[in-house]
Amino acid sequence: MMVINILGVLLIALIVWWFWLYREPAAAMEAGEVTIEVKDGIYSPAHIRLKAGQSLSLKFIRRDPSPCASVVVFEDFDVSEELPLNKARKVELPPMQPGRYPFTCQMQMYKGELIVEKAADAHG
Template sequence: MSTAARTNDRMTTVRYVLVAALVATAFFVTYSFAVANNGNEYGSVTDAGGGLGQGGSGTGAAGGAGCACCGPTGSGEPIEGETTVEGDVQRISVDASAGYDPNVIRATAGIPLEITFSQGSGCMAQVMSRDLGFFEDLTTGPKTIKLPALEAGEYGFSCGMEMVFGTIVVE
C-alpha cells in the first residue's frame, strides 16, 4: 500500500467515525426530545384529569385513590332510607363520607324533595345527577339539594366521576 492509499484509508475511517458520531448525536437529541415531549404529554393528561376533576376531584391520582377507598357502601350494596315529610316538603340526609348512606332514597311523588348530602372528599367530593340536573361540590360542607315535586320513577345520582351511585325511588 502506498502512503497516499493509507492516508485515504484513514480519511475514510475518520469520515465513518464522524458520520457515526453525528448519527448517534442526532439519535440522542431526538430521543431526548421524545422523552421531554412525553413528559409534557403526561403533564397534559394530568391537567386533563384536574379538569375532569370538576366532574371528579382535584387531582386524578387522589381521585382514583379516593374512589378505591369508597368502601363497601361504594360497591352498590343497597342501603335504604326514607324521606320525612315536614309540612309541604320531604327531607332526607345522606352521609357522603364513604359512599352514600343511604344509597336508595325512598320518596313520595308530588312533594318537593330536599336532600342534604354531608361533606365529602376525594371520590365523594361532588355529587351529581344527570336525571335531575344537579352538580354540587361537597368539599366545603354539607349541601342541600332542593328538588321539585317529582313524578313516580327512579332517578339516579352519583359521585362527580360517576363511580359511586345512588337511586331516588319516587312512589
C-alpha cells in the same frame, strides 16, 4: 319444657319485629328532608323513597376527602353540586314523576337512587 316456651316466645317476637316493625332505615322518608353522608365509597342512605309530586331537600355531608366524592350529579334534573368537606350542602329537588332517578359522583363510583312512587290515589 320451660326453655322451649321461652324460645318459642322469642322466635315469635323476632318474627313480629322482622315483618311488622322493622323498616329499612335507609328507605325511610317522611319529612321531606334527608341527610346523606358521603363516606367510604357509599352514600348513606343510598336509596331514598318518596312520593310523586313531593319536593325533596337533600343535605349532603361529605366525609371523604378524595376529589372523586366532591361533586354530586343528578343527571335527570340537570343538577350538579359541589360538596364541601365536612360541611352540609343542601340540594333542593323539584316534585318528581314516579320513577327511579340515580345520583352519582362525577366518575360514578358513588351511586345512589331516588325511588319515586305513585302518590296514593284518593279515588282508590
